[in-house]
Every structure is written in C-alpha cells, then in structure tokens.
Amino acid sequence: MKADDEVRTVAVAGVEFGWGSSGKVSAVLSALRGHRGGGLRFVGLASGLGRPVLAGQPVERWIDLPDGELDEAVAEAVRAERVRAALVVLDGRLAKALRSCGVPVVFVDSLPFLWTDGDRDDLPLDADVYCAQRCVELPPECAGVLADVHRLRWVDAVIANGTATGRATPARPPRRALLNLGGLRAPHLTDWSGYPRIVLPAALEALTAYGVDEVHIAGNLPAALTGRLVDACSTPARTTAGALTHEEFLDRLGTCDLLLTSPGLTTLLEAGQLGVPTVCLPPQNLSQIFNGRFHSRALGTDVRVAWPKTVFTEEDALTLRSDGEGRALDLIYGGISRAAEQYRRETATAVRQALLGVLRRLEADPGVDWGALTTAVGTGGAAQVADALVELLGAAAPVR
Structure with a gap:
C-alpha cells in the first residue's frame, strides 16, 4: 500500500x-x-x-x-x-x-x-x-x-x-418553537432531573400563554419523565419530544420561529448562524452563565431568564469560581436541587413569568440581529x- x-x-x-x-x-x-x-x-x-x-x-x-x-x-x-x-x-x-x-x-x-x-x-x-x-x-x-x-x-x-445571517424578530407571536434542554447529565451530578422538572413545565406553559401552536422538546430526556411533565401542564396544541442527531437538530432549528434553550454555547452559536430568535432559559452550570451574558451583550438586549435569588445568584457563582469550576458548580447544582425538592411550584411560576416577560419585550423590539454573537466570533x-x-x-x- x-x-x-x-x-x-x-x-x-x-x-x-x-x-x-x-x-x-x-x-x-x-x-x-x-x-x-x-x-x-x-x-x-x-x-x-x-x-x-x-x-x-x-x-x-x-x-x-x-x-x-x-x-x-x-x-x-x-x-x-x-x-x-x-x-x-x-x-x-x-x-x-x-x-x-x-x-x-x-x-x-x-x-x-x-x-x-x-x-x-x-x-x-x-x-x-x-x-x-x-x-x-x-x-x-x-x-x-x-x-x-x-x-x-x-x-x-x-x-x-454555514454563513451567519440576520433575521429580525417576527412581527407577530411565533407559531413554531424548539425547546432545547441540552445534555443535562453532567458528570458527578447524581440527580440531574431537578432542572427539567422546574424548567420544562414553566417553558411549555409560557409558550402556550404566548400563543405558540407547535413545539418540539429536544434533549436527552427519558420519554417517561418527559411524558409525566408534559401531561401535568398546559402545552401548545402540537407538542412532540425526542432526542435529535446533530443534523436533525440543525434542520429543525432552521425551520422554527423561536428557540428556547438552556444557554449552551454551541447551540447559541448555531442558532445565531441561522438567525433564529433565541431566548436563554436559566443556566444549568457555570459556563452557561457566561454564555447567556455574552449572547445578550452581543445582541444589545437581555434575552436571559435568570433563576430567582432563592435558587442562587450568578454573582455568587462567579465569585466562587476563583477556587475552580467545581466550587461554583456545587452552588449551582445544590440550588437547583433544593428548588426542585422544596419549592418547585414557586420557582416554576417565577421562571414562567420571567420567560413571558422576555418574549413580550422582544416582540416589541423587532430590530434584533440574532446573528450578532456568531458574527463576532466567526464561523x-x-x-x-x-x-x-x-x-x-x-x-x-x-x-x-
């Protein structure tokens, strides 16, 4: 040879x-x-x-x-x-x-x-x-x-x-949404279900109240857990769920009117490349705090949903990171876990209301360049x- x-x-x-x-x-x-x-x-x-x-x-x-x-x-x-x-x-x-x-x-x-x-x-x-x-x-x-x-x-x-593109916020409420909860299962996190148990119902109810007709739930959520959470809340008329390959995710992303996502950086950059209006759900970990802030800064408008202070504050997490990422993750994971077990209903209500507020504010601001973050770092x-x-x-x- x-x-x-x-x-x-x-x-x-x-x-x-x-x-x-x-x-x-x-x-x-x-x-x-x-x-x-x-x-x-x-x-x-x-x-x-x-x-x-x-x-x-x-x-x-x-x-x-x-x-x-x-x-x-x-x-x-x-x-x-x-x-x-x-x-x-x-x-x-x-x-x-x-x-x-x-x-x-x-x-x-x-x-x-x-x-x-x-x-x-x-x-x-x-x-x-x-x-x-x-x-x-x-x-x-x-x-x-x-x-x-x-x-x-x-x-x-x-x-x-691909090539980064700009796409303005739709003048009317979007009809087709993609709800992405990312990988979820971080190493050394014994119970990762607290995040979706709070955030998934809150996001679905916010989309329903906002008038979205269709949503697909992406991520590696077990079907049984997803089914229980979907059945327990109000949802858009056409609600589907299931993990997607990378190619399938990009195809669906390119045809949706709105993306709600835990702020993983790759997802934000891919959505920006396609010019998809994107709202950041509360962060799952330390890097997602930075990602959501970078994304909002590039857009020139805040598109983040923050956790209530009863869960944790981003400033506290950022202070702890000086001793290594692990210290900050302990605070974040612990706060989400306690919220899911002790006051899930109150936390979910706060997340739903905050998300609705972001969606309504963006509808009144149609000039957002959704490709700004991706353009800033290249493709x-x-x-x-x-x-x-x-x-x-x-x-x-x-x-x-």
Whole structure:
C-alpha cells in the first residue's frame, strides 16, 4: 500500500458534559470530509452521552472507558486500534492520557473564558495543538492560564459549515418553537432531573400563554419523565419530544420561529448562524452563565431568564469560581436541587413569568440581529480545527 493510500485512525472524544462537545466533534468530522489525501478512520472514546448526536457521522466503533484506571484503558485502545492522532473536545483528562502514550492530540477548548488557576491541573496545556475558540470577552484571570499553553491556536466558532445571517424578530407571536434542554447529565451530578422538572413545565406553559401552536422538546430526556411533565401542564396544541442527531437538530432549528434553550454555547452559536430568535432559559452550570451574558451583550438586549435569588445568584457563582469550576458548580447544582425538592411550584411560576416577560419585550423590539454573537466570533472554526488535525497527522510517525 502506498503511503498516500494509508488509512490512518483518529480517536475522537467529547467531554461527558452536555451535548455541545459532541456537536463540535460532529462539525469537525464534517469538515474533514472536504480534505483530500489518505483515508481517515474514526474511533470514538467514551462519549456515551453524545453518541446519539454523532449517529450520522462515520465513527466506526465506540470504546467505553472506565472512570478509574484511565491511562491503562486508553493505552490498550491506542494499541488495539493503531491510533495515529486524536481530536478531543474539552476532556482534559483524556487528552493527557492520550499524550502520555504517545498520541498527538488536537484539543478543542470552547470555554477559554471559564478557567482560573484552580483549573490548571485539568487542562492539557502541553497539547500538540490547543485550539481555543474565540470569545466575546476574556476575563483577566483566564489570560494567565492560557499564556501557559504551549501551542495555542485561536479558532472561530466550531460549528457546522454555514454563513451567519440576520433575521429580525417576527412581527407577530411565533407559531413554531424548539425547546432545547441540552445534555443535562453532567458528570458527578447524581440527580440531574431537578432542572427539567422546574424548567420544562414553566417553558411549555409560557409558550402556550404566548400563543405558540407547535413545539418540539429536544434533549436527552427519558420519554417517561418527559411524558409525566408534559401531561401535568398546559402545552401548545402540537407538542412532540425526542432526542435529535446533530443534523436533525440543525434542520429543525432552521425551520422554527423561536428557540428556547438552556444557554449552551454551541447551540447559541448555531442558532445565531441561522438567525433564529433565541431566548436563554436559566443556566444549568457555570459556563452557561457566561454564555447567556455574552449572547445578550452581543445582541444589545437581555434575552436571559435568570433563576430567582432563592435558587442562587450568578454573582455568587462567579465569585466562587476563583477556587475552580467545581466550587461554583456545587452552588449551582445544590440550588437547583433544593428548588426542585422544596419549592418547585414557586420557582416554576417565577421562571414562567420571567420567560413571558422576555418574549413580550422582544416582540416589541423587532430590530434584533440574532446573528450578532456568531458574527463576532466567526464561523470557520470547524475547518480550522480540521486543518490542524490534518497537519498533525502529516507530522505523526506511523504506528508499528
């Protein structure tokens, strides 16, 4: 076999934290289809959460990894699959394990604005290529961490190929909505159901009161839980639910009048690329606080629904992050859990009223440029990361 015809195996993985990382893996794999040269074979590591999102991508097989003894399991996978290089989104621990057994890694950091000195040990600062996604603002405490990245490369938003567009808010109430609750199942979160038990009924009742006729509920919610929550509240006349692949999500996103979403950054950027009017539901975690603020700042109007102060305040969470993301997450997860168990009805009512207020305010402000955030950070990141991976494969020594 000639060198140009050699099939090279690339390991791909996204952090087990929501679905944004899997969306980024999907976007890069799509971009790689446009590259010429030797064939590429893809194997997935872990990413059990994100596999449904990647169902339409050419990942030949998935390899489960244990929570413990990660290095040994990764080394075995590398030997068995003859891995030449890896694409890892946000999973610093896995990126380090791959590099420790000689695999060159392209690491994608879509949240460079999030890190402080307390997060250094979790980041692969010595990755072969460290692709940091451009952001609206880089807090000073993050700059020192990124200054220690050995091979830093700034890239545009890592989203599916397309061009950012502007689309004004509909003059009348929207008729077709997409309600997206993201990946939900964050690692080390023993009970993730508190968020949908509060937010899903509140959002459905707000959409009904606002006059929306049709809504699809996207996310990895179990059908039984979704059914119970939908049956217990008022809903638009045509209400459907079910997880979507990345391609299916983008197709549905492009045809809806309105998106309500927990503020995952990938979703906000993809919606902005399509110019879809988007309202941010209350944040599920620390990064979503930043995402919602960046989105509203770029639009020039506040499109966020905040938690009542009885759940937690964003300022308290941002203060705690100086000791690392984990401290802030304890506050956020604890507040949501207590709200779901102790005063769910009152919290859901507050969220519903706040959401209705945002929708009615936006209807009176039809001049919003919904592509502003995406335009600010660019749309070429998937191709740029794909280029970095191809370059790395060209420099990597063949596996013996």
